[in-house]
Amino acid sequence: MTLDEIDIRRDVVERLSRVHIDYYVTGSEAMALHGLAYRQTNDADFVVEISPADYESRLRPDFEPTYIVSPLERHPPRWLGSAIHVRAVGKADFIIRDAGDWSDSAYVRRELVQDPLVGPVWVASLEDLLLAKLEWSEGNLDGLQGRDARAIVTGAGALLDLEYLRQYAVTLHVSELLERVLAHA
Numbered sequence: 742m743t744l745d746e747i748d749i750r751r752d753v754v755e756r757l758s759r760v761h762i763d764y765y766v767t768g769s770e771a772m773a774l775h776g777l778a779y780r781q782t783n784d785a786d787f788v789v790e791i792s793p794a795d796y797e798s799r800l801r802p803d804f805e806p807t808y809i810v811s812p813l814e815r816h817p818p819r820w821l822g823s824a825i826h827v828r829a830v831g832k833a834d835f836i837i838r839d840a841g842d843w844s845d846s847a848y849v850r851r852e853l854v855q856d857p858l859v860g861p862v863w864v865a866s867l868e869d870l871l872l873a874k875l876e877w878s879e880g881n882l883d884g885l886q887g888r889d890a891r892a893i894v895t896g897a898g899a900l901l902d903l904e905y906l907r908q909y910a911v912t913l914h915v916s917e918l919l920e921r922v923l924a925h926a
Contacts, residue, residue, distance in 0.1 A: 749831030750785045751859045752807075753824070760803045763790035765851035765863040767836070767873055772889060774854045774864045777896040784823070784832040788865070790848065791837060793820050800835070813837070843872065843909045867897045868905050875915040875922070882921060890922045 750770065757764050766774060768786035791800060793813050800822075801810045808824035820837040838844055847869035854864045865873065871893045878886035894901065903923075910919040 749826055749829060749833065753785065753787065753833045754859060754862055756803050757787070757789065760799050762800060764788060765865050767865040767870060769889065771864045771870050772893065774856060774862060775867055777892055784834050786834045786836065788836045788838050793837060796822055796835070796837065843912050846909065867893060867900065868902050871901070871906065872909055872913055872915065875910070875918045876913050878918065880918065882918060891925070894922050
Protein backbone atom coordinates (compact mmCIF):
# COMPACT_ATOMS: atom_id res chain seq x y z
CA MET A 742 0.00 0.00 0.00
CA THR A 743 1.31 3.43 -0.91
CA LEU A 744 0.24 6.47 1.07
CA ASP A 745 0.12 9.99 -0.29
CA GLU A 746 0.81 13.18 1.68
CA ILE A 747 -2.82 13.53 2.75
CA ASP A 748 -2.83 9.99 4.11
CA ILE A 749 0.42 10.68 5.98
CA ARG A 750 -1.08 13.78 7.61
CA ARG A 751 -4.24 11.87 8.51
CA ASP A 752 -2.17 8.99 9.91
CA VAL A 753 -0.04 11.34 12.04
CA VAL A 754 -3.13 13.14 13.40
CA GLU A 755 -4.76 9.80 14.24
CA ARG A 756 -1.62 8.50 15.96
CA LEU A 757 -1.18 11.66 18.04
CA SER A 758 -4.84 11.53 19.05
CA ARG A 759 -4.62 7.83 19.92
CA VAL A 760 -1.81 8.44 22.44
CA HIS A 761 -3.43 11.66 23.73
CA ILE A 762 -0.77 14.05 22.49
CA ASP A 763 -2.19 17.51 21.88
CA TYR A 764 -0.87 19.22 18.76
CA TYR A 765 -1.44 21.83 16.16
CA VAL A 766 -0.30 22.04 12.56
CA THR A 767 1.93 24.95 11.60
CA GLY A 768 4.03 25.84 8.56
CA SER A 769 2.90 25.60 4.95
CA GLU A 770 0.28 22.95 5.79
CA ALA A 771 -1.36 25.40 8.20
CA MET A 772 -1.36 28.04 5.47
CA ALA A 773 -3.21 25.61 3.21
CA LEU A 774 -5.69 24.71 5.95
CA HIS A 775 -6.43 28.44 6.33
CA GLY A 776 -7.02 28.67 2.58
CA LEU A 777 -3.91 30.75 1.90
CA ALA A 778 -1.15 30.27 -0.64
CA TYR A 779 0.24 26.78 -0.40
CA ARG A 780 3.93 26.04 -0.73
CA GLN A 781 4.53 22.38 -1.59
CA THR A 782 6.76 20.59 0.91
CA ASN A 783 7.38 16.94 1.69
CA ASP A 784 6.52 17.34 5.34
CA ALA A 785 3.90 18.55 7.73
CA ASP A 786 4.94 20.50 10.82
CA PHE A 787 3.30 19.66 14.14
CA VAL A 788 3.78 21.55 17.40
CA VAL A 789 3.29 18.87 20.07
CA GLU A 790 2.41 19.29 23.72
CA ILE A 791 4.84 16.80 25.26
CA SER A 792 8.16 16.72 27.07
CA PRO A 793 11.32 15.33 25.52
CA ALA A 794 10.87 12.23 27.69
CA ASP A 795 7.32 11.80 26.33
CA TYR A 796 8.70 11.93 22.80
CA GLU A 797 10.65 8.76 23.59
CA SER A 798 8.08 7.01 25.78
CA ARG A 799 4.79 7.92 24.07
CA LEU A 800 5.33 9.26 20.56
CA ARG A 801 8.15 7.04 19.30
CA PRO A 802 6.53 3.70 20.27
CA ASP A 803 3.27 4.62 18.55
CA PHE A 804 5.00 5.56 15.29
CA GLU A 805 7.62 2.82 15.02
CA PRO A 806 8.11 0.59 13.04
CA THR A 807 5.80 2.19 10.44
CA TYR A 808 7.91 5.35 10.63
CA ILE A 809 11.59 5.98 11.17
CA VAL A 810 11.57 8.34 14.13
CA SER A 811 14.60 10.58 14.53
CA PRO A 812 16.16 11.36 17.87
CA LEU A 813 15.29 14.78 19.27
CA GLU A 814 17.67 17.62 18.49
CA ARG A 815 17.97 20.75 20.59
CA HIS A 816 17.53 24.01 18.67
CA PRO A 817 17.08 26.55 21.48
CA PRO A 818 14.55 27.22 22.72
CA ARG A 819 12.95 24.11 21.18
CA TRP A 820 13.41 20.43 20.69
CA LEU A 821 12.82 19.12 17.15
CA GLY A 822 12.18 15.59 15.90
CA SER A 823 10.67 13.91 12.87
CA ALA A 824 9.08 10.75 11.59
CA ILE A 825 9.49 9.46 8.03
CA HIS A 826 7.10 6.83 6.73
CA VAL A 827 9.00 3.71 5.64
CA ARG A 828 6.87 2.96 2.54
CA ALA A 829 5.50 6.30 1.45
CA VAL A 830 6.78 9.72 0.55
CA GLY A 831 5.95 11.78 3.57
CA LYS A 832 7.41 13.14 6.74
CA ALA A 833 6.12 14.76 9.91
CA ASP A 834 8.30 17.25 11.76
CA PHE A 835 7.63 17.57 15.48
CA ILE A 836 8.33 20.77 17.39
CA ILE A 837 8.05 20.25 21.13
CA ARG A 838 6.21 23.24 22.47
CA ASP A 839 8.45 25.33 24.70
CA ALA A 840 7.23 27.17 27.77
CA GLY A 841 6.62 30.89 27.50
CA ASP A 842 3.97 33.55 27.13
CA TRP A 843 3.76 33.40 23.34
CA SER A 844 3.94 29.61 23.19
CA ASP A 845 1.18 29.35 25.78
CA SER A 846 -0.96 31.85 23.91
CA ALA A 847 -0.40 30.13 20.54
CA TYR A 848 -1.46 26.82 22.06
CA VAL A 849 -4.65 28.29 23.53
CA ARG A 850 -5.47 30.10 20.26
CA ARG A 851 -5.08 27.07 17.99
CA GLU A 852 -8.18 26.44 15.89
CA LEU A 853 -10.01 23.24 15.04
CA VAL A 854 -10.42 23.23 11.25
CA GLN A 855 -12.49 20.75 9.28
CA ASP A 856 -10.21 19.44 6.54
CA PRO A 857 -12.39 17.72 3.91
CA LEU A 858 -9.73 15.05 3.32
CA VAL A 859 -8.41 14.52 6.85
CA GLY A 860 -11.27 15.52 9.12
CA PRO A 861 -10.88 17.77 12.17
CA VAL A 862 -7.33 19.11 12.50
CA TRP A 863 -5.90 21.55 15.05
CA VAL A 864 -4.09 24.39 13.29
CA ALA A 865 -2.14 27.48 14.37
CA SER A 866 -4.07 30.74 14.29
CA LEU A 867 -3.19 33.09 11.44
CA GLU A 868 -1.44 35.47 13.83
CA ASP A 869 0.63 32.74 15.45
CA LEU A 870 1.47 31.27 12.08
CA LEU A 871 2.72 34.69 10.93
CA LEU A 872 4.77 35.15 14.11
CA ALA A 873 6.29 31.68 13.71
CA LYS A 874 7.21 32.41 10.09
CA LEU A 875 8.93 35.64 11.15
CA GLU A 876 10.74 33.90 14.00
CA TRP A 877 11.99 31.11 11.72
CA SER A 878 13.02 33.57 8.99
CA GLU A 879 16.21 34.48 10.86
CA GLY A 880 15.74 38.04 9.65
CA ASN A 881 15.64 37.10 5.96
CA LEU A 882 12.36 38.21 4.43
CA ASP A 883 13.61 37.22 0.98
CA GLY A 884 13.68 33.53 1.92
CA LEU A 885 10.81 31.02 2.05
CA GLN A 886 9.66 32.03 5.53
CA GLY A 887 9.57 35.71 4.58
CA ARG A 888 7.60 34.98 1.41
CA ASP A 889 5.17 32.89 3.46
CA ALA A 890 4.82 35.76 5.97
CA ARG A 891 3.96 38.17 3.14
CA ALA A 892 1.44 35.67 1.74
CA ILE A 893 -0.28 35.46 5.14
CA VAL A 894 -0.55 39.25 5.41
CA THR A 895 -1.68 39.58 1.79
CA GLY A 896 -4.25 36.80 2.11
CA ALA A 897 -5.58 37.57 5.59
CA GLY A 898 -4.83 41.31 5.94
CA ALA A 899 -7.90 42.80 7.63
CA LEU A 900 -8.58 39.60 9.59
CA LEU A 901 -5.30 39.82 11.50
CA ASP A 902 -5.28 41.00 15.12
CA LEU A 903 -2.56 43.66 14.87
CA GLU A 904 -2.51 44.34 18.62
CA TYR A 905 -1.80 40.66 19.32
CA LEU A 906 0.83 40.52 16.57
CA ARG A 907 2.66 43.57 17.87
CA GLN A 908 2.53 42.37 21.48
CA TYR A 909 4.15 39.03 20.74
CA ALA A 910 6.49 40.36 18.04
CA VAL A 911 8.22 42.22 20.88
CA THR A 912 8.49 38.99 22.89
CA LEU A 913 9.94 37.14 19.89
CA HIS A 914 12.24 40.01 18.85
CA VAL A 915 10.65 40.25 15.40
CA SER A 916 8.93 43.65 15.68
CA GLU A 917 10.96 45.22 12.88
CA LEU A 918 10.29 42.26 10.59
CA LEU A 919 6.58 42.38 11.36
CA GLU A 920 6.35 46.08 10.52
CA ARG A 921 8.25 45.54 7.27
CA VAL A 922 5.92 42.71 6.25
CA LEU A 923 2.82 44.69 7.19
CA ALA A 924 4.05 47.73 5.25
CA HIS A 925 5.02 45.87 2.06
CA ALA A 926 2.53 43.06 1.73
